[in-house]
Amino acid sequence: MSQAPLGRACAAVLRRDLTLAWRRRGDIAMPVLYALIVTTLFPFALGPENALLQRIAGGAVLVTVLLAMLLALDGMFRSDIEDGSLEQLVLAPQPLALMLGMKILAHWLTTALPLIVIAPMLASMLQLPSTVIPVLLLALALATPMLSLLGAVLVALTAGTRRSGMLLALMLLPLCVPVVIFAAGALAAAQQGLPWIAPIAWLGAALALALVLAPLGCAAALRIALDA
Amino acid sequence: MTVSAPPLLAASALSFYRQDEPVFGPLQFELHPGQLALVEGDNGSGKTTLLRVLAGLLHVDEGELHWRGEPLRRDACAGEIIFLGHQLGLKGDLSPRENLRIAAGLHGERDGQDPARALREVGLAGYEDEPVRRLSAGQKKRAALARLLLVPATLWLLDEPYANLDRHGIALVNRLLERHVAAGGAALVTSHGAVSFHGGEPQRIRMHA
Numbered sequence: 001m002s003q004a005p006l007g008r009a010c011a012a013v014l015r016r017d018l019t020l021a022w023r024r025r026g027d028i029a030m031p032v033l034y035a036l037i038v039t040t041l042f043p044f045a046l047g048p049e050n051a052l053l054q055r056i057a058g059g060a061v062l063v064t065v066l067l068a069m070l071l072a073l074d075g076m077f078r079s080d081i082e083d084g085s086l087e088q089l090v091l092a093p094q095p096l097a098l099m100l101g102m103k104i105l106a107h108w109l110t111t112a113l114p115l116i117v118i119a120p121m122l123a124s125m126l127q128l129p130s131t132v133i134p135v136l137l138l139a140l141a142l143a144t145p146m147l148s149l150l151g152a153v154l155v156a157l158t159a160g161t162r163r164s165g166m167l168l169a170l171m172l173l174p175l176c177v178p179v180v181i182f183a184a185g186a187l188a189a190a191q192q193g194l195p196w197i198a199p200i201a202w203l204g205a206a207l208a209l210a211l212v213l214a215p216l217g218c219a220a221a222l223r224i225a226l227d228a
Numbered sequence: 229m230t231v232s233a234p235p236l237l238a239a240s241a242l243s244f245y246r247q248d249e250p251v252f253g254p255l256q257f258e259l260h261p262g263q264l265a266l267v268e269g270d271n272g273s274g275k276t277t278l279l280r281v282l283a284g285l286l287h288v289d290e291g292e293l294h295w296r297g298e299p300l301r302r303d304a305c306a307g308e309i310i311f312l313g314h315q316l317g318l319k320g321d322l323s324p325r326e327n328l329r330i331a332a333g334l335h336g337e338r339d340g341q342d343p344a345r346a347l348r349e350v351g352l353a354g355y356e357d358e359p360v361r362r363l364s365a366g367q368k369k370r371a372a373l374a375r376l377l378l379v380p381a382t383l384w385l386l387d388e389p390y391a392n393l394d395r396h397g398i399a400l401v402n403r404l405l406e407r408h409v410a411a412g413g414a415a416l417v418t419s420h421g422a423v424s425f426h427g428g429e430p431q432r433i434r435m436h437a
Contacts, residue, residue, distance in 0.1 A: 019321075
């Protein structure tokens, strides 16, 4: 008999979730389409003045991407709870927090990464100066994993309850606010030619903390959810 | 096996409450390596709950559980217990082979066993690459049973393993159980009673509703 090594277990979980996401490609396209539609509608609603669009571009793209991520968030563990896969994951002789970390990573890769890829296009649709786009990408690269990690803990906390979607949105809002403030702060500073590294550093520090703590919190919350 | 060897799993005065309503218990039993126990009881008598408690999915409210003589802790028996519940833990969008690969990735594999062989043994040859959601209920059950063959574990906790299975499927479960018990494993099986086990008289755990 051979115990499964940790690396192989991580790879198995990551590969499973990526394969599942690939088999349901339409679900991945949803947030991307949503972000595209919202960004297209802004100039129609506000008028095509370049100066105005430029001013709101950074914030608008940021909020659009974060909201688009929310669409896919509450499904993170639902199917796993319904078909019993989560029980098997909990009972596996592997650290649950690490396995859930892999699930969160897979979720980020399938929902946030496509949004980051199209973010430059969204930004240029709103006339964001091309010099600011690298800062936008950096801010998104730090803000979206934050949201995935925080969201995973909340999804796990609400996993046992029915109609958890509304509860989840209410709980996530106050946690999103600081993420948006720092990311938008960096963008505004970059647009005015000011140093933007401080808010990005704050985001990075918060992400480092969330990377360590969120999977542990997620594991504890899911054990409680299964105990109900 | 010496007589003084501690039982694999021992429960004493084990009870479980859901919001102060007793679900089962107090129960008292011992399970030694090479032993099979049937958990019997009516619908709603707490058979599934008992198995979930033993698997470590639910907290023990009252009484004690011992694993090889030591108080049962999650990390002490990690990888030694396998649980097969009503929800089979199969992903509908993946094929049986892919589902088994995940199980092997998480739990490891028995020596000389691989997903294709395990699936052949449970009678799913030819269905290895079909998405699980297209299989019949009985075939899904067989795909889940293949996990028992593939993954090394000492104690099997099987909740209604005979449900949805045809005559050959039931014989298959009995064969798997006999082989597991003969190899020194132990199993706890819930059922409504229609079990024909040939390897000696199994222990019976009666749940009072």
